[in-house]
Every structure is written in structure tokens, then in C-alpha cells.
Amino acid sequence: MAKQKSFYLDNAATTPVDPRVLQAMAPYFNEAFGNASSLHGKGNEAMVAVEASRAKIASFLGCSSENVYFTSGATESDNWAILGLTRAILRDNSGFKPHIIISAVEHEAVIEPVRRLVKDGLAESTYLKVDKNGLVSPEDLKKSIKANTVLVSVMLANNEIGSIQPLTKLAQVIAEANSSRKRRILFHTDATQAPAYVECNVKKLGVDLMSLSAHKIYGPKGVGALYVGSGIKLEPLVYGGGQQQGARSGTYNVAEIVGFGKAVEIVSDKKERSEDIKRIKELRDYLVKQVLVKVPRSSLNGSLKDRLPNNASFIFPGVEGESVVLMLSRHGICASTGSACSSGSLEPSHVLLAIGVPIEHAHGSLRLTLGRxxxxxxxxxxxxxxxSTIEKLRQMSPLKN
Amino acid sequence: MYTEKVMDHFHNPRNQGVIKDADAVGQVGNPVCGDVMKLYLKINEGKIVDIKFETLGCGAAIATSSMLTEMAKGKTIEEALKIEKLDIAKELGGLPAPKLHCSILAHDALAAGIKNYKENNK
Structure with a gap:
């Protein structure tokens, strides 16, 4: 493929691996390549690296290493939290039907396992609606809690519109409900998009379970983690050789785990973090302002308040998002859309519909996400x-208004 | 992933625009679905002598519109009606499965245009 200069504005999809991360990973492919479960020196060397990485993540989350489990990524972490908890409860309580509350703007990795449980008749669910900025309300959560509620899952920051949920307030609602219950309602959050920008301390947020991914924070694809609060029992999703206390089997993905740890270490650096956030937010604010001026009839999805500093999401009525992405791509620009045509389904983004974007406009969305x-x-x-791209596509359309 | 031919028709659409004195028009789809195609036909002695399209839609919708105009131009109405629903996708070297409906939509737009012509010339 011919090498074209590219302008990468899709950091919510994935981020490039930071050179420092790559450097940290390099020895673990062919020098310290051991199986971390082996008893010999090579194994020990790998296990030391795995545990050092686990400790870095634990320190970032404000928990102990024993609460951090490595997974293949946030999708597995989300599935494990939801299916693992439900299955553990069902195993000990035959005839009981657990109730799960999630927000209407969750990632599919949360929505789909919940939908599967409901479809199989094993659980029931409630979706919390969101306001025009994508935020759930603590009052709504309070009203949704039922006698059989076992889990609330609300993402920390949204992948499409960047809205940051008021987790601390939601945690308070759950804590109040728990004060008079025999079985505690657990609080899970998908924090995939958050670590580079938002506080992820599990105690401060008040969460019991948290999903993380490395490749959204300049680490490698294929590795993530689930934080599991002490005393919480999850049925495994992956059975096998009994690694990670039997909770999640599978040979340790050592090089990637090391890369994940290094990526977390970098986002933990207060100085670099605050400089990054400031610079990215300035660029994003400039981008938003300019796009709204330069493209007629354009609008920003959601508010700039309570929003990831790297996210901008627009609606351009009268165009279809996939066409916009393809045309921009010809100029080397990498962006994404929540249009139906981009997803293989007939419905446009459930997030945009949930914040009240009319369906015909939701097809014309464009997401631009910045990064380090x-x-x-x-x-x-x-x-x-x-x-010019929007103008050209509008000119091609039979609906000129 | 789209074929090179799809991308060529998307980036360099053939016969894109309006025929002001068209003998017939055919419009299908709606903005709620995300795709709207409109065809303008100039027909002389039963032959499609000119055809143009306007499309709001994804890459496949624009590419199938463009491809269809090339396939239909110069054909008689009877020949044009023989273009089958998935022929346009075939001509483009294939479309991803979720995009096959764009081929059907382009086919339907032509059928709607020809129907409109027949109604106008009863």
C-alpha cells in the first residue's frame, strides 16, 4: 500500500502504542519469553514482570494487586463482570431472577451480555435513560432499584460523545440502598475511555468492578483488566489451567501485560498527565469552534462540560456519516461515525438516539477524538x-434542504 | 472493506447530477433509513439516452447509484428492466453483505423511474 500522510483523529477507536511502552515490551518477546507459570528462571523472570505490572495498575486504581485480574481486553472484562456475577448468584440461589440496571449509552460489550441473559430468561434488565448530554440521573437510578437488583453498570466515560457519568453520586445511591439489604448491589463501570483523562480511583468512585483496556491508553491491543473488589465472587468466564487464582485461566500474555503496566504508569504521571490534558483540550476546543463556524448547519453532540477533553462529536444534517469518513480518508484523515451504514446494522448509534438526536440526523454523525x-x-x-466534503455530499443529495 | 471499483465509483461518480427536462424520475428510500436515491431519465424512442442520479447515503449507496447509471445508459427500457437486484453489486466486484441492500435500492430506483415514465406516457 502506498504510504500516505495520515492525520489520525480516531483515538477513541484505538491509540498508537507509545514508544516507551513498545520499548518496555520488547524484551518479553524473545529474551524474557518464559511462561510465567513455569518454576524455572525464565518463568520466574516473566512472573516478576507480570506482578510488577499488576502492582502499577493497582496503584493507579487505589487497590491491592490481588484485586486486579488481567483479561484479553475490556470486552472480556465487561462480559466477565456481568456474566460471572450473574452466574455466581444463580448457582447459589436457584429460582432467583437477578435484576441488572445499565445505562442506555453503554458499550455493546455491556449491553450484549445483559441482553443475552434476559433472552435466556436468566435475568431482567432496566436501561437508565440519559439527558441530552448523555448523563444518567441519580434519581432515576434510585427509582430503578428493585428487591432483586444485583448489579448496576454505568460507564465512566462514553466512547461516542465523551460524556463523563456522575459515578460518585450513583455510588451514593447504591450505598444507601445497600444499607438496608441483605445482598449488596454491586456497581460496575466500564472505564475503557477514561484512564488518560478521568480519576479512576475505585474507592473515590465507589465502584466494585471496573473494566480497563490497554489499547485506548497507548498500550497494545489484546490486553485489559478487571478490578474485582475484595470478597466479590465471580464465576470464571474462561476455564483452564487455573492461572490468576483460577479466576481467569490462560497463559499470561506477558509482553502485553508489561506494555499495559507501562501505559498505566505513564498516564499516572501527574505532570505529564495534566500537560497532556491541557494541550488536548485546547486543540479540541479549537477544533469544535472552527468546525461549527466553517460547516453550515453543523452541531455538537452533547455539552463541553462533563466531557472527555479529547472528544468531539458532530451532526451534519443532509449527509451520511460513512460517506464523510470515506471522503476524509482519501485526504489521509482518520475519523469515525455512528451512522447505521458504518455498523452493519440498520439502526444508527444507540448513543446518539438516546441523547435525542433525530434518527435522520444520527446518520450524519462524525466523531473526532484526539490523543497524546x-x-x-x-x-x-x-x-x-x-x-468541502460536507458541501460536496450535500450537493449530491436529492434532499437539498 | 470495499472493492477498488466501489471506491472508484464513490470518489468519481458517473452521471451525478440533475436532468432538468427529464422524461421521468424515480425516487426510493427515505432519510430515516439513511439512504435516498433519485434517478432522472431521458428516454427517446424507448431507449434511455441519458440518466443522472442524486443520492444521500453511504459509500455503497453512491457507488451503486453511479454503477447503475452506467449499466442503464443506452439500454432500451426492456433491456434495463432485465437488470436484476444484485447485478449492480456484481458489476462492482461485490459488496459487503450488509450493503447488498444498496444494490437493491439502486435497482428499485430504476424500476420506479421506468414506472414513472410509463405512467407519463399512457
Whole structure:
């Protein structure tokens, strides 16, 4: 493939691996390549690296190492939290039907396992609606709690519109409900998009379970983690050789685990973190302002308040998002859309519909997400090509208004 | 992933635009579904002598619209009606399964245009 200069504005999809992460991982492919479960020196060397990485993540989350389990990524972590908890409860309580509350804007990795449980008649569910900025209300959560509620799952930050949920307030509602219950309602959060920008201390947030992914924070794809609060029993999702106290079997993915740890260590650095956030937010705010000026009839989805500093999501009525992405791609610009045509389903993004975007407009959405390696020139490239792209597509449409 | 031919028709659409004195138009789809196709036909002695399209839709919707105009131009109405629902996708070297409906939509737009012509010339 011909090498074209690219302007990467899709950091919510994935991020490039930070060179420091790559460097940290390198020895674990062919030097310290041992199976961390082996008793010999090579095994020990690998296990030391795995545990060092686990400790870094635990320190970032404000918990002990024993509460952190490595997985293949946030999708597995979400599935494990939901299915593992439900199955553990069902095993000990035959005839009981657990109730799970999730927000209407969760990632499919949360929605789908819940839907599966409901479809199989094993659980019931409630979806918390969100306001126009994508936020759930603690009052709604309070009203949704039932006698058989066992789990609440609300993401920390949304992948499409970047809204940051008021987890602390939701945790208070759950804590109040728990004060008069025999079985505690557990609080899970999918924090995939959050670690580089939002507080992830599990005690401060008041969560019992948290899903994380490495590749959204400049680590490698294929590794993630689930934080599991002390005393919480989850049925395993993956059975096998009994690694990680039998909770999650499978040979330790050592190099990637090391990379994940290094990525977390970097986002834990207070100085670098605050500089990154400031710079990214300035670029994002500039981008939003310019797009709204340069593209007629454009609007921003959600508010700039309570939002990830790297996220911008727009609606351009009269165009279809996939066409916008394909045309931008020809100029080397990497963006994404919540249009139906991008997903293989006939419905556009459930997140945009949940915040009240009319369905015909939701097809014309564009998500631009910045990151550690985003430069002003990436934004300028977008601003150069976006207005003409939208204009061209609107001209091609039979609906000119 | 789209074939090179799909991307070529998307980026360089053939026969895109409006025929002001069209003999017939055919419009299908709606903005709620995300795809709207409109065809303009110029028909002389039973032959499609000119055809143009306007489309709101995804890459496949634009590419199938463009491909269809190339396939239909110069054909008689009877020949054009023989273009089957998935022929347009075939001509483009295939479409991803969820996009096959775009081929059907383009087919339906042509059928709607020809129906409109027949109604106008009863």
C-alpha cells in the first residue's frame, strides 16, 4: 500500500502504542519469553514482570494487586463482570431472577451480555435513560432499584460523545440502598475511555468492578483488566489451567501485560498527565469552534462540560456519516461515525438516539477524538477538507434542504 | 472493506447530477433509513439516452447509484428492466453483505423511474 500522510483523529477507536511502552515490551518477546507459570528462571523472570505490572495498575486504581485480574481486553472484562456475577448468584440461589440496571449509552460489550441473559430468561434488565448530554440521573437510578437488583453498570466515560457519568453520586445511591439489604448491589463501570483523562480511583468512585483496556491508553491491543473488589465472587468466564487464582485461566500474555503496566504508569504521571490534558483540550476546543463556524448547519453532540477533553462529536444534517469518513480518508484523515451504514446494522448509534438526536440526523454523525500524539496540523488538515466534503455530499443529495 | 471499483465509483461518480427536462424520475428510500436515491431519465424512442442520479447515503449507496447509471445508459427500457437486484453489486466486484441492500435500492430506483415514465406516457 502506498504510504500516505495520515492525520489520525480516531483515538477513541484505538491509540498508537507509545514508544516507551513498545520499548518496555520488547524484551518479553524473545529474551524474557518464559511462561510465567513455569518454576524455572525464565518463568520466574516473566512472573516478576507480570506482578510488577499488576502492582502499577493497582496503584493507579487505589487497590491491592490481588484485586486486579488481567483479561484479553475490556470486552472480556465487561462480559466477565456481568456474566460471572450473574452466574455466581444463580448457582447459589436457584429460582432467583437477578435484576441488572445499565445505562442506555453503554458499550455493546455491556449491553450484549445483559441482553443475552434476559433472552435466556436468566435475568431482567432496566436501561437508565440519559439527558441530552448523555448523563444518567441519580434519581432515576434510585427509582430503578428493585428487591432483586444485583448489579448496576454505568460507564465512566462514553466512547461516542465523551460524556463523563456522575459515578460518585450513583455510588451514593447504591450505598444507601445497600444499607438496608441483605445482598449488596454491586456497581460496575466500564472505564475503557477514561484512564488518560478521568480519576479512576475505585474507592473515590465507589465502584466494585471496573473494566480497563490497554489499547485506548497507548498500550497494545489484546490486553485489559478487571478490578474485582475484595470478597466479590465471580464465576470464571474462561476455564483452564487455573492461572490468576483460577479466576481467569490462560497463559499470561506477558509482553502485553508489561506494555499495559507501562501505559498505566505513564498516564499516572501527574505532570505529564495534566500537560497532556491541557494541550488536548485546547486543540479540541479549537477544533469544535472552527468546525461549527466553517460547516453550515453543523452541531455538537452533547455539552463541553462533563466531557472527555479529547472528544468531539458532530451532526451534519443532509449527509451520511460513512460517506464523510470515506471522503476524509482519501485526504489521509482518520475519523469515525455512528451512522447505521458504518455498523452493519440498520439502526444508527444507540448513543446518539438516546441523547435525542433525530434518527435522520444520527446518520450524519462524525466523531473526532484526539490523543497524546495529535498535532495542530492534524486539526488543520481536517479543517481544510471537512467543509468541502460536507458541501460536496450535500450537493449530491436529492434532499437539498 | 470495499472493492477498488466501489471506491472508484464513490470518489468519481458517473452521471451525478440533475436532468432538468427529464422524461421521468424515480425516487426510493427515505432519510430515516439513511439512504435516498433519485434517478432522472431521458428516454427517446424507448431507449434511455441519458440518466443522472442524486443520492444521500453511504459509500455503497453512491457507488451503486453511479454503477447503475452506467449499466442503464443506452439500454432500451426492456433491456434495463432485465437488470436484476444484485447485478449492480456484481458489476462492482461485490459488496459487503450488509450493503447488498444498496444494490437493491439502486435497482428499485430504476424500476420506479421506468414506472414513472410509463405512467407519463399512457
Amino acid at each position: 500524539f495529535t498535532k495542530k496540523s492534524d486539526i488543520e488538515a481536517l479543517l481544510k477538507h471537512l467543509p
